[in-house]
Amino acid sequence: MTSLTFRGGVGEIGGNKVLLEAGGKRIWLDFGMSFKQANRYFAEFLQPKKYNGVVDFLEVGLLPPLPDMAGFYREDYLAHADMATQAYATYDAVFLSHAHADHSSYIHFLRRDIPIYASEVTRQILAAVETTSAANFTEFLTFKETFKLRPKKRGEGLMKLEGEDAKVARDFGAIAAGEHFRIGDLTVEAVAVNHSIPGALGFLVHTPQGAIVYTGDLRFHGYGGDLTRGFVARAAEAEPIALLCEGTRLDETESLTEQDVQERVAKVVNQTKNLVIANYPWKDIERMRSFYEVARMTGRKLAISLKQAYLLKQLEGTDAAAPSLDDETIAIYIDRKGWGLITKPDYPGSIVEQEYSAWAREFLSYPNRVTCNDIHRHQRDFIIRIDFFDLVDLIDIRPEEGSCYIRSVTEPFDDEGEIELWRVENWLKHFDLYPYEQIHASGHASGPEIKRLIAEINPKLVFPIHTEHPELFADIVPKGTRAEIPEVGKRYHL
Ligand SMILES: [Zn+2]
Ligand SMILES: [Zn+2]
Structure with a gap:
């Protein structure tokens, strides 16, 4: 039975x-x-x-x-x-x-x-x-x-x-x-x-x-x-x-495809004079690839978080079709932690390292690592992924006029999601990134x-x-x- x-x-x-x-x-x-x-x-x-x-x-x-x-x-x-x-x-x-x-x-x-x-x-x-x-x-x-x-x-x-x-x-x-x-x-x-x-x-x-x-x-x-x-x-x-x-x-009947996402993102990025800031789900490798392709086609680099860098490392050698960590279009964004020493050149490397979890430390010495200073100085060269919990990093990055924000995650479906979006919008308004672009296709x-x-x-x-x-x-x-x-x-x- x-x-x-x-x-x-x-x-x-x-x-x-x-x-x-x-x-x-x-x-x-x-x-x-x-x-x-x-x-x-x-x-x-x-x-x-x-x-x-x-x-x-x-x-x-x-x-x-x-x-x-x-x-x-x-x-x-x-x-x-x-x-x-x-x-x-x-x-x-x-x-x-x-x-x-x-x-x-x-x-x-x-x-x-x-x-x-x-x-x-x-x-x-x-x-x-x-x-x-x-x-x-x-x-x-x-x-x-x-x-x-x-x-x-x-x-x-x-x-x-x-x-x-x-x-x-x-x-x-x-x-x-x-x-x-x-x-x-x-x-x-x-x-x-x-x-x-x-x-x-x-x-x-x-x-x-x-x-x-x-x-x-x-x-x-x-x-x-x-x-x-x-x-x-x-x-x-x-x-x-x-x-x-x-x-x-x-x-629901509407069906935006991943291809549509890539095309729309490309259009927005082409029209953006300075920094492109995006949020997309960190484990969604197809979405990462869409942003990666647009970055490649527009001569920018896709700056990913430490967590995503670790994920890409784990996926090496699998059939996940993820971009490679040493790909020239990929940059690893090292966010400031602790005392923020990653942007203070006078501190010894061993002290800087201590500010990061053991799993993240190896990325500090990657040649394609970037910090908020690099992003700030070369705004038109990057698409950077900043998720909800990293919004405060905008204070370090200081996006300049002519920058944009692409929200590539699902629409809120509950009260908590609405409040979260309200907070995102406040940050975007504060940095003159409002209105933002909503570009997402469902899983x-x-x-x-x-x-x-x-x-x-x-x-x-x-x-x-x-x-x-x-x-x-x-x-x-x-x-x-x-x-x-x-x-x-x-x-x-x-
Ligand atoms: Zn599910
Ligand atoms: Zn699922």
């Missing part, structure tokens, strides 16, 4: 957590965070407590309260919260579609002996997030044993097990597009799709009852748009009994595209997920296909 249980991604965009059970095997398709639910209870300075482990997350419904939690959640957390533990896992694997937090970030809470599979690119992006993030609960590839004591290295007594000594690698395997992966009676087939982050996969799970297709997040445009068309064709061939289909933009297929996708795959049953409008699926499915709006926690036998 094959069954599906949805523990997230129902009636909301993201937070996907789908349990698939067949032939005694139990696998998860994604295990991500629900932003909507997290924002209901938490804010920047109101965060779950580390000492409570999974408790705070269970309390507010961010983690599912499973009947056999001891076989699923990390033992160090359960034990510290006086919850039952056991020696073995009762789940066989987790397959991640891509590295967006709403699909992957809660693997932090899983037992170390549950294997995780994703594309190599996803693995490298998660490694970059894990290394560069200052946030708690970001142990994706490395598991840090928590709440344990160990004998002191010198002298008597005990000390907390921390730092390097606490680190253990997770069982995190790379699965290549096209690969068939067997777990008991199940065969998981990974198929590449295009999305607003590289390395995204859709999955076909072949069960004794037939194939189940999971789209993950996908779009048809972009440099890798053909991947998504290939996925749809492959899914159709499998004649699936069920399709788990994303519907982020089901109520998700539009309503008409999803309709065609379902018609082509032609499954018996569709479960709408990753959408605030699951009810709209009933109107777009072809004859002979039933749209079933999943209920959280209910087990669907196929």
